[in-house]
Amino acid sequence: MEKNDKLPFGKKNYKLMLLGLAVLVIGFVTMSVDSEPHGFGFLGLTLGPIIVMLGFIIELFAILHNPKK
Secondary structure, eight states: OOOOOOOSSOHHHHHHHHHHHHHHHHHHHHHHTOOSGGGOSHIIIIIHHHHHHHHHHHHHHHHHOOOOO
16 A cells, blocks of 8 residues: 555645635624624625635635645
8 A cells, every 4th residue: 555645735725724714714803893783884894805705815725726846
């Protein structure tokens, strides 16, 4: 049997995934701290979702990035 210890992603991929996860958390926290009722202010309707979408874009890039050999 051949033992293969290679991880599916490189070190840079995992760093980008952690960064994307942190941006997602920041986006959801931004939406939750809105002072308007039910989050209908600028933070809950505009800034928070933009930050969350940025986090998902970073995650997508982290998954699709091909580590150099």
